[in-house]
Amino acid sequence: MHHKEIGGYLELEHFCGSEYHEGAVALNAARSCLLYLLEAHGVQSIWIPMYLCDSVGESCKAAGVAIRTYDVTKDFKPDYHTINLAAGDYLYLVDYYGQLAQDDVLEARDFCDGKLILDEVQAFFRLPLPGIDTLYCCRKFFGVPDGGYLYTNARLDHTLPQAKSTQHALHLLGRMDDGANAHYGEYSASEHLFAGEHMSAMSEITHNLLRGIDYKAVAESRLRNFLFVHDRLGEKNELMPVARPGAFMYPLLVRDASPIRSAMQQRKIYVPTLWPGATTLEGMSGRLSRDILPLPIDQRYGEEDMEYMCDMVEELLKRGRR
CATH class of the missing domain: 3.40.640.10 (Type I PLP-dependent aspartate aminotransferase-like (Major domain))
Known part of the structure; x- marks a missing residue:
């Protein structure tokens, strides 16, 4: 028996590419x-x-x-x-x-x-x-x-049952229209929902x-941004991070990162703490959590964005040393 809907309003377009981890x-x-x-x-x-x-x-x-x-x-x-x-x-x-x-x-x-x-x-x-x-x-x-x-x-x-993810998509659509701040509440609510969801x-x-992502372009963009940031800030970094295609973020380890993180947020550059629950720990785990600035280098940004961010970090580092 045919159960597929025919007609009515259109949903999102169906993409025909391949997933990066096809077969997993x-x-x-x-x-x-x-x-x-x-x-x-x-x-x-x-x-x-x-x-x-x-x-x-x-x-x-x-x-x-x-x-x-x-x-x-x-x-x-x-x-x-x-x-x-x-x-x-x-x-x-x-x-x-x-x-x-x-x-x-x-x-x-x-x-x-x-x-x-x-x-x-x-x-x-x-x-x-x-x-x-x-x-x-x-x-x-x-x-x-x-x-x-x-x-x-x-x-x-x-x-396993198949997940339904409409409730996790609202902040994604909203950010394209209004920016991150306007829909942060929806993002936070989505994150809390994950904690109660079953394996699906x-x-x-x-x-x-x-299936609609150009993975090659994404990996190249992230690597290019990583290399740019490392060229600008590598001498100020206590770490020696290795550049790899599709890099996640640029981990900049400095002394007393908290005021720099706060100042960047005020200027709409959002640098997370990974992870807040680890900041009070002793030893290296606590230090890495408190003092790494995970700088965004993803595919949304180009060289002009990276230059602006690096200029700001250098300014804030100089201010902190005075």
Whole structure:
């Protein structure tokens, strides 16, 4: 029997391209990718970095998984001296700003005897290594309502419902008309909704939008902006970030970043704190959370925008040293 609607008003256009992670398990969010792995592998205990968003720990708790935490080093690697793996423990490895080398990932895999979950939320364009469970987030790189990708050999024994993402699209449409401030409330409400959503398959809206993206152009634009910012601010950066195609943000580590972040926000340059829950921590995790300025370098911007932002950062850094 034919159930497809015919006629009436038009919906969004249907795009005919390919998704970048075609063939991966496509879910409604990166946290669903984690929940999928926890359930499929029957994970009982996991080590996660202290320098991390709250949603990872909340997801683990919701799944009844015991959590242990470790610190990270200044070059974004696990501080293995703070990890004491027990039999069966999993390790959650975050590729902050896409800065881990392949050898770093393989070292972590060997350290935990293959019980590794690799978080590539900040490295969408990095392809997975064979045999390593790897998850990605779409919203961190593109203007889509939701979406996460997962590479794994594990499978659930039940079918997931498909997500509906209309409620997560309002702020995306509104920002194009009115700017970010006018629709920040809708964005915040959308973020809160994710916390209560169940694991689902990626929505058709998100699938469709992801088929309409020029991924090559996006990756090149992000790399070009990263290189421009590094050329201007690299000498002022305590880090030595590696430029990779499709870079997430430019991580600028300085002393006392908070007033600079606030001053930039007043001038409508929005630099987040990654992550607010980690700013009070001692050790390197707290320092990285407080004092990294994740500068936006994404595909919306060109050289003129990067020059304006770098001029402002240099001005604020000089002012802070007086």
